[in-house]
Amino acid sequence: MYYSLFLTWRYVPKSLPILSLTANSLSNFHQYILNSTKFPLYEKSYESLLFSPFVQTENNFFSLSSNDLQTMPVPMVNKIFSEFLNINFSDHIIVYTDGSISPLSTGFSFYIPELLISFTNNLPPSSSSFTAECYAIIEALILISRLAPNNYLIASDSLSRLLALKSNPFNFHPSPLALCIKHITLTLHQSNYFIQFLWIPSHIVIYGNKVADSLAKFTYSLICPSLTQLPHTDFTPTIPHHIKHLWSSQWSNLPAKFATRYKHIVSIIPHKTWFNNLHLSRSTIIQFNRLRSGHTTLPAHAYKLDLNDSLFYTLHITEKPCDLFHILFDCPSLHLKRTTLFKPLKSLNISPNLYSILNSNSEIVFKLIITFILEAGFRI
Ligand SMILES: [Zn+2]
Numbered sequence: 001m002y003y004s005l006f007l008t009w010r011y012v013p014k015s016l017p018i019l020s021l022t023a024n025s026l027s028n029f030h031q032y033i034l035n036s037t038k039f040p041l042y043e044k045s046y047e048s049l050l051f052s053p054f055v056q057t058e059n060n061f062f063s064l065s066s067n068d069l070q071t072m073p074v075p076m077v078n079k080i081f082s083e084f085l086n087i088n089f090s091d092h093i094i095v096y097t098d099g100s101i102s103p104l105s106t107g108f109s110f111y112i113p114e115l116l117i118s119f120t121n122n123l124p125p126s127s128s129s130f131t132a133e134c135y136a137i138i139e140a141l142i143l144i145s146r147l148a149p150n151n152y153l154i155a156s157d158s159l160s161r162l163l164a165l166k167s168n169p170f171n172f173h174p175s176p177l178a179l180c181i182k183h184i185t186l187t188l189h190q191s192n193y194f195i196q197f198l199w200i201p202s203h204i205v206i207y208g209n210k211v212a213d214s215l216a217k218f219t220y221s222l223i224c225p226s227l228t229q230l231p232h233t234d235f236t237p238t239i240p241h242h243i244k245h246l247w248s249s250q251w252s253n254l255p256a257k258f259a260t261r262y263k264h265i266v267s268i269i270p271h272k273t274w275f276n277n278l279h280l281s282r283s284t285i286i287q288f289n290r291l292r293s294g295h296t297t298l299p300a301h302a303y304k305l306d307l308n309d310s311l312f313y314t315l316h317i318t319e320k321p322c323d324l325f326h327i328l329f330d331c332p333s334l335h336l337k338r339t340t341l342f343k344p345l346k347s348l349n350i351s352p353n354l355y356s357i358l359n360s361n362s363e364i365v366f367k368l369i370i371t372f373i374l375e376a377g378f379r380i
Contacts, residue, residue, distance in 0.1 A: 031229075095144070
């Protein structure tokens with residue numbers, strides 16, 4: 001909707017709504033997003049959805065906990081791990097996979113020591129570590145499909161990725177990449193390949209895993225930008241950030257004559273709303289928000305909206321635009337009531353000016369101000 005607004009905006013005197021600008025700039029990401037005409041669940045065969053690969057995530061090598069292993073010297077840990085593999089997976093080819101994310105690059109890799117094969121590639125920087133880990137497995141499985149059928153053990157330090165392979169796709173929001181891994185693994189099983197998955201805790205140094213980790217980290221030196229497509233969820237964390245950035249820059253670049261009153265109240269766009277964490281009724285939020293923005297039905301603004309015949313308050317002779325400032329500080333007919341308003345405000349350390357009052361976070365202040373205006377006979 002916001003994107004179509006961007007395309008059809010013809011209202012020249014006003015700038016485009018920020019959400020439309022954002023929608024347009026996000027449309028540039030389109031080429032990097034995994035597209036599907038179907039819900040991910042319907043992309044793969046029903047058989048592959050039901051298929052549950054063998055995944056070993058309860059890892060205690062010879063009854064040693066990962067804490068025990070962490071306190072041991074690295075060579076001893078690796079000796080124990082080799083013995084564990086020899087006993088449990090002696091006829092398997094071990095494939096270490098890993099993904100790595102850093103602010104500048106995201107990489108994924110796999111390493112097969114027995115076959116002296118290593119692979120590494122990069123992903124667009126916004127990709128999540130989950131996506132990077134999934135692509136490492138997918139690429140490893142693609143390579144395996146080109147090798148002779150055999151038993152393969154994919155060792156990974158990403159517990160979340162391995163658990164995603166075990167989870168029931170009908171109960172959870174399925175990751176399209178996890179479904180893809182299930183699908184390829186099933187296809188391989190049907191062609192006499194036998195694939196198993198093993199979780200290695202990341203904080204114990206296993207040589208093969210360390211090599212895969214270094215390979216994935218090394219992708220920052222790749223010059224070519226990655227054209228790999230990512231699930232749309234990988235962009236979710238960047239969208240609020242992107243909107244805030246656009247909004248802030250638009251706000252600070254407004255011409256001086258625009259929104260001068262509100263800019264005085266809100267000089268920079270805050271991260272949270274002014275009523276965040278305050279227990280206010282909806283009507284209080286609406287009324288005080290109107291006072292902050294100046295979009296009220298007080299005579300001066302009501303006149304602009306064509307709701308009033310005059311922008312002046314008619315109870316006194318001097319003609320002054322009757323806005324919030326006039327009512328709170330200036331109006332002679334409210335002199336007595338004003339004295340009883342400012343006493344409690346002073347005791348709450350609120351300076352008698354619009355900036356301090358409208359930027360207050362005290363519920364008592366909101367109530368005092370709103371009551372004062374309503375009792376004076378105005379509508380907000
Ligand atoms: Zn007045």
